[in-house]
Amino acid sequence: MAVQTVQNGTGANAAGTTVDLGPAAALSCRECGERFDLGPIFACASCFGPLEVAYDLPSGTPDELKKRIAAGPDNIWRYAPLLPVPADVASKPNINPGFTKLVKADNLARELGITGSLHVKDDSGNPTHSFKDRVVAIAVEAARAFGFTTLSCSSTGNLAGAVGAAAARAGFRSCVFIPHDLEQGKVVMAAVYGGDLVGIEGNYDDVNRFCSELIGDPLGEGWGFVNVNLRPYYGEGSKTLAYEICEQLGWRLPDQLVIPIASGSQLTKIDKGLQELIKLGLVEDKPYKIFGAQAKGCSPVSTAFKAGHDVVRPQKPDTIAKSLAIGNPADGPYVLDIARRTGGAVEDVDDEQIVDAIKLLARTEGIFAETAGGVTVGVTKKLIESGLLDPTLTTVVLNTGDGLKTLDAVAPTTGPTATIRPSLDAFRDAGLAAS
Numbered sequence: 496m497a498v499q500t501v502q503n504g505t506g507a508n509a510a511g512t513t514v515d516l517g518p519a520a521a522l523s524c525r526e527c528g529e530r531f532d533l534g535p536i537f538a539c540a541s542c543f544g545p546l547e548v549a550y551d552l553p554s555g556t557p558d559e560l561k562k563r564i565a566a567g568p569d570n571i572w573r574y575a576p577l578l579p580v581p582a583d584v585a586s587k588p589n590i591n592p593g594f595t596k597l598v599k600a601d602n603l604a605r606e607l608g609i610t611g612s613l614h615v616k617d618d619s620g621n622p623t624h625s626f627k628d629r630v631v632a633i634a635v636e637a638a639r640a641f642g643f644t645t646l647s648c649s650s651t652g653n654l655a656g657a658v659g660a661a662a663a664r665a666g667f668r669s670c671v672f673i674p675h676d677l678e679q680g681k682v683v684m685a686a687v688y689g690g691d692l693v694g695i696e697g698n699y700d701d702v703n704r705f706c707s708e709l710i711g712d713p714l715g716e717g718w719g720f721v722n723v724n725l726r727p728y729y730g731e732g733s734k735t736l737a738y739e740i741c742e743q744l745g746w747r748l749p750d751q752l753v754i755p756i757a758s759g760s761q762l763t764k765i766d767k768g769l770q771e772l773i774k775l776g777l778v779e780d781k782p783y784k785i786f787g788a789q790a791k792g793c794s795p796v797s798t799a800f801k802a803g804h805d806v807v808r809p810q811k812p813d814t815i816a817k818s819l820a821i822g823n824p825a826d827g828p829y830v831l832d833i834a835r836r837t838g839g840a841v842e843d844v845d846d847e848q849i850v851d852a853i854k855l856l857a858r859t860e861g862i863f864a865e866t867a868g869g870v871t872v873g874v875t876k877k878l879i880e881s882g883l884l885d886p887t888l889t890t891v892v893l894n895t896g897d898g899l900k901t902l903d904a905v906a907p908t909t910g911p912t913a914t915i916r917p918s919l920d921a922f923r924d925a926g927l928a929a930s
């Protein structure tokens with residue numbers, strides 16, 4: 496299904512009807528560059544490489560584009576000219592994530608010995624309290640364009656909740672799949688929006704394998720799996736993190752970014768987003784370093800990075816950072832490329848360091864991160880100690896989820912300072928009084 500030239504961002508789907516995904520012109524293979532019509536496909540028909548969205552990027556001067564963006568809504572749709580979505584996307588029912596806070600983390604910087612500037616991009620502020628709302632919002636628009644009526648996914652937890660919420664709001668049926676042993680906060684958030692939630696007896700990699708089978712079977716026919724057959728569109732949602740970070744820094748590139756890795760999609764697409772901003776002249780071209788962060792209990796990418804390997808050997812995950820527990824990460828090799836090309840690194844921290852880092856971020860900045868945020872903050876600390884991260888530069892650390900969803904991780908070591916009778920004497924005896 497190789498393509499003729501596609502004009503004005505309109506392609507044709509399998510049914511031959513026209514799809515309007517704005518500036519998205521085609522899908523192109525990351526490996527061999529072959530182009531395909533926009534459609535619910537994800538692997539190259541020639542070489543099986545992953546497909547990604549190719550654009551007719553907007554014309555006009557950088558200043559005109561910045562003005563157009565600034566005039567847009569306070570969510571990811573302000574970047575619609577750079578995303579595979581129709582121009583009138585903001586008027587459609589969707590969860591409208593994004594434009595989350597970029598917190599200047601001076602207290603944390605002091606604790607970590609950072610003398611440059613440190614910022615936490617806090618994606619716990621999204622509608623379902625994780626970064627996944629960004630990718631799902633884009634996948635919803637693709638699902639709409641391709642005529643799907645059911646949304647599905649294989650999830651480590653956060654994605655299931657984001658799909659459930661987006662489906663409810665946008666009028667899709669949803670049926671999502673998770674490992675059976677997730678945190679209660681993730682399970683409840685995935686179920687509360689009223690779609691179908693299925694626990695699979697196995698880990699995420701088993702869930703993912705099951706979904707790949709389902710997609711080729713009549714049992715799952717006509718379903719839009721946001722991270723499988725809609726993956727090329729889904730992935731583009733992560734570019735909005737790059738756009739927001741640079742816009743919030745005054746249209747400047749940060750020097751260093753610390754990004755968590757599950758499948759590696761987010762890290763890969765943040766790099767794509769930064770490259771686009773440079774190409775469009777929205778930011779000045781200068782070097783930046785991308786650092787990947789994993790939990791030691793699921794560290795296939797950091798293991799490969801440290802060993803100097805190009806391929807990622809799958810692992811069986813065992814970590815409290817369940818949202819990152821993908822033992823066979825699809826974009827692992829691309830993450831290795833990006834970390835090496837930009838002069839970054841991939842590092843990991845163990846469960847105890849993750850919990851310590853969650854508490855460090857909470858007590859210094861008032862941000863309660865889920866375990867994935869503990870991974871990035873913990874890895875940042877480790878990278879400074881090992882000299883790989885330069886403490887004199889501008890660094891952005893991602894917090895991709897909300898601590899309320901992973902209370903189990905901190906509950907055993909976090910609780911009241913004292914429990915007392917309601918009397919002044921008892922309070923005095925507890926040793927916490929003003930004088």
Ligand SMILES: *Cc1c(COP(=O)(O)O)cnc(C)c1O
Pocket residue numbers: 625626627653654755756757758759760761762818819865867895896
């Ligand atoms: C899914 C997820 C990520 C990153 O996922 P990728 O598969 O690497 O894109 C990071 N943090 C949280 C909290 C997530 O749920």
